[in-house]
Every structure is written in structure tokens, then in C-alpha cells.
Amino acid sequence: MADTAAIDVAPIAAALPTRRDDKALHRMIFVGIALLLIAAPLVLYPVYLMKVLCFALFALAFNLLLGYGGLLSFGHAAYFGMASYLCAYTAKSLGFTPELAILAGTATAALFGLVFGSLAIRRQGIYFSMITLALAQMAFFFSLQAKFTGGEDGIQAVPRGYLFGVFSLADDRAMYGLVCVVFMVGMLLIYRIIHSPFGQVLKAIRDNEPRAISLGYRANQYKLAVFVLSATLAGLAGSTKAIVFQLASLTDVHWSMSGEVVLMTLVGGMGTVFGPIVGALVIVTMETYLAQFGAWVTIIQGCVFVLCVLLFREGIVGLIARIIRKPL
């Protein structure tokens, strides 16, 4: 069994079919999220909100691969980080407008996803995770040594610039608007992918790969496709983050970033639509409040990992879904 089965995620959420009233519920949640996003900056600090949104999109992208493709990538920092570097570089050194810089970063992540993904899907299970981690470490060393990344300093003072060359993003509220749009588009796209025929085949492969193959589906092509999609959307999150914080650094490509996104997804609920958002909210908030304790953040993260794996595998949203008996 060592090398076959894909990860068994959130059996409760997966077992319930999505019915029409569930879709109505999801639609209501989407509207609720949009309203919250509009109201939130009245109460909360926009930079904190933007950080949460970028990581939420990152976690959503990661969950598309883990929760619906059953593939645990331990190297998603590579796509997040490389996109953030390319976005920062094109915006700062080549004078791209923010939307073009974000596109450039996202395209870079897609390319990395295509190359790394086609290598990693040659092995399954644990090996897949180790390969993605090793490839990401390669991207890390590349970023450390390459000239354009600025080594240990990273790329600092990236201009936020003018959206479409017209609207200034220097103000946090304008920036927040763009981040909200990027986040909503990303989230709805992922929701659409999950519920498309493509998504259904993906779930079939996750649950029983040999059977899906025997039904005539080319499992590897589906896996590669979802890998590239996930990497691309992770890149979208990374690029946006580079513009928001005007910084791309080695932190974004480091393996601990890969671990962080796994943690967010785990806390929120693997294989749930909304779990990664909640997970990102919890983890980013935790880190913001614990930042003063220095190395304790790592220890607490580790403890959360251990506790979640041992006692709370369904995650926050998974638990709620089980209680209200609806897939979320």
C-alpha cells in the first residue's frame, strides 16, 4: 500500500453530494464573504486583511491540489515565491504596471508548475511529497544565487504603481480593492473547477486511481492539469502579495512557507471549499499576535500540526460541515 493510495481527505464532506440547495447555500456564503470584505476595512487594518486574503488564496490553490487531487505537495512555496520574485522584478526593474507584473508572476508560476509537476507525478504518495519538496529546495537555492533576486536582501521597495497605468495603488484602500477582486476571482474560479466535470473526474482519481484509469481517464493528464492550475493560482497569490508588501524575499520560497500553507489547509479543513480561507485567517492572525514571541511561533505551529493530525483531521470547516450535514 506504500505507493498507491492518494490521501484520504475529509470523508464526511466528500461523501455528501452537492445538491441544489447546497449550491444555494454556497452562493449565500460567497455573497456573505463579499459583504464582509466590503465592511472589514472599517474595523480592521487593511494591510492585515490583504495578508489574510493573499494567504487565503494561496491556501485555496493548495487545497485544490490536496483536497481534490489527493496530492500532497510539500513545495508550494516554489510557485508562490518564484511568482512573487518575477512580479517584483518586472514591476521594479522593467517598469511593468501592477496588473502586468502580476500576470508575469502568475505565468512564471504556471511554467514552474508545468515543469515540476510533470516530474513529480512520475511518482506517487510519499515520494510525490518528497520530490515536490526537493524541487522547491532547488528553486530556493536558485533564488539565493541568481542575480535578479537580490540574494539575502530580496527585492525591496517594489513600486505599487498605477493600475492599468491610471489608478494609483499607493493608498492602502485602493490596493485593498484590487486584492479583494483578485481573491474573489481566484476563489470563484477554484469553486468552478471543483464542480466542473473536470473536478468530478479529479475526485474519482483521488478516491480510486486504478478504477478511474480503467474507465478510460488519463489520470496523469488530470493530475498534471490540476497541479498546473494549483501552481498558477498559488503564483497569483504570491504576485499579489509582492505588490501589496512591495517586497519579494527568500521567506516566500523557503520550505517553511510550504509547511505553512499545508498547516492553513489542515486547520481549516482539507477538501472543503471554504476551509483554507478560515485556516489562513487563523494562522495569519496567530502569527500576527505571536510575532513578539519570536521562535515560539515555530513551536506553536508545530504543536498545531501535531494536534490537528492526531485529534482534528477534519479541520474547522470540516467539523462545521459535519454538524450541519452539508458540504462546505
Add this chain to the structure above:
Amino acid sequence: MTTIFGVPTQALFGQLLLGLINGSFYAILSLGLAIIFGLLNIINFAHGALYMMGAFVAWMLLTYVGLGYWWALGLAPLVVGVFGVVLERVLIARLYKLDHLYGLLLTFGLALIIQGLFRNQYGVSGLPYAIPAELSGGQRLPFMFLPNYRAWVVVASLTVCIATWLVIEKTKLGAYLRAATENPTLVQAFGVNVPLFLTLTYGFGVALAGFAGVLAAPIYSVNPNMGADIIIVVFAVVVIGGMGSIIGSVITGFALGLVEGLTKVFYPEASATVIFVIMVLVLLVKPAGLFGRTA
């Protein structure tokens, strides 16, 4: 001064020796990973952290108790092994019925905790650990200077690897172990206490990591982060070698260390990534790994 391909032989052999030393650590660590994975179906992400812990236990024994290197070489693996046994009993054993990727997540969390605790206590600058008096100095060979301690590291790790291989392949205990790897249910039906076997195997695997940590302590400084980077390289080594064969993982470990050393001589920029590049090539040509059985 003699040169080979324009490189002074001193530098060439010096780097090859360094490569061999790195290879020793890769070999011991990937051997431990392979044994644990074979029986427990878990990739032990905490392996690097436990290697680091081995080095720290050696340093603590010297600093707080006054016990030197040779004591540490015996005691530190024991301490790390017992710690591993506790981890397995208390935490890891609860996951055997679940998908094995949860084991990866759990041990990743453990690695974060262990590294974080040591970082809190001792900072990240690294602590010195002296080479034992018996092994200081070196031999002047015709083509290079060979520090005694480095020669000792290679010999010690080779000995440990071969001994482990002999135990697994040639003894009755090893036969049980191999049988339990193939079919734990059947072996349990024959009256072997498989859960105990799992615990001891995990303890032994991480004790190997602790042993490597003690060997490494005088070469690299004792640093809370020393395990985090090496474990990813060791993962690549494991992917290249495939975990099907014990001796295969040892050979792959040493060979990749040498390749890394050679790269440092001829193209230093690539020395950090060469093992990953080789992994990519192996994945393209022989996806199951050099010594792996079919995936």
C-alpha cells in the same frame, strides 16, 4: 604542484574527502529513513531534527556532565533512540490505520517543535564542539593531508551501515524485520509482537540519526538548523536511490556525497543543487529510483 584537469590535487582530494563525509551522513540518514519507511510506512520528517538533537546531546553531555566524545558516541544515540521510542508510542502509533501522508504531517510538526525548542534555548549561531584528542591531527599522504577525524567519520559510518545491513540481512531478528515489512499481519499471526517491532525499529532508525549527529558535531558546529537543510537533501537521496534496498540507500548516499564534492571543485555554483538535478534526471530516466522496485 600536481594538477588534474587544472585543479590542484590537494584541493581535488580535499573536496572529495569532504564529499565522502557528507556522503557518510546522507548514507546513515537515508538508511534510517529507509528502515523506518519499510516497516512503519512513514516518512520521518523529524529525522533531521533528531540528527540535530544527537549533536546537541553530545554537546550537553560535554558541557553539563563533563562526558567526552566517546561517551557521547554511545549515549547520544541511546538518548535519541529512547526519545524516538516515546514519540512512536505516544504519537506516531495512533496513525497506522490512517493514510501514511498524515505521518509525514505529524513528523513535520514534531520537527518544527524540536527545532524551535533548541533554537529558543541556544540561538542560531552554533556552538563549538572540539575534536576528541585521540583523533586530532592528521596524516600527510603523498597527494593530500588527511585529518584523522575525517577519516574516522568515514570509517565509523561505513561500519555502522554495514553492521546494520548484516543484522537485517543475516540474522534471525533481521529476518523477522524483513518478514514484517512484507506482511505484518501474517508475521503477527505467527506470534511475533509486531507493534513492539515497530516501536523498536523507529527507535533504532532515529538512534542512527542521533549517531550521525554526534559524528557531525565536531565537523559542523552544533546548530539548531543543521538538520533542516540536510533532511531535504536526504529526501532527494532517497528518491534517487529508492527505498527498496538497504545497501542501495547506503551506496547512493556515499556516491551522491562524492558527486557533490566533485561539483564543488569544478563548478561550485551548482554544488547546492547538483543532487536535486540528479534527482530530476533519475526521475526522467528511471522513475522508480536506481535501486527501487516498481512503484
